[in-house]
Amino acid sequence: MPKTALYNMEGAAIGEIELSDELFAAAVNVPAMHLVVRSYLAAQRQGTQSAKTRGEVRGGGRKIYRQKGTGNARHHGNRAPQFRHGGVVFAPKPRDYVIAVPKKVRRLAFKSALTSKLNDGDIIVVDELKLTEAKTKLMAKVLKNLKADKKTLVVLPEREENVVRATANLAEAKTTYVNTLNVYDILNADKVVLTKAAVQSVEEVYA
16 A cells, blocks of 8 residues: 655654555556546636627628629628628537546546656655634745645545644645545646545545
């Protein structure tokens, strides 16, 4: 079983923690991670964009001049795309951008993401994360102690009000919970900080 150091909030190593083989020692499948990240980003799109084609814009309908003898190009209405107030060629319409990904592929990508982060030394496990006050400077100090003051994802087993509020004003840090943890957030972070309880919950839910 893979192991990693266990830290306290002062950044001192206080032991080791064993991690699940299934989640943290899986074969890294890059295509699966790529597909899941594409699916995640596509799902963020609203898909509400819309423009009118030449058949939908108001006006037109009357031939603007006779077919022959003017020396100009042949036209019918003045709502063709080349005219002012004309329609849009291949106008975008409301649509669904969802990319369907099989459950097995999502699981494979999740395991691959955790394993790749552990292999790169970017997973930090803390015995607990508890703050006496919801102060940004307290959370910033904890992350600095853990050498995780760049883009950091803090994973909690459940809502810890002081930690969530203290992290909210840190531009480079984001909190999430075990039940909302996803491949994009894991790969997008430079460091992933998990509490010991969060690791156990992740292993129970996803292993």
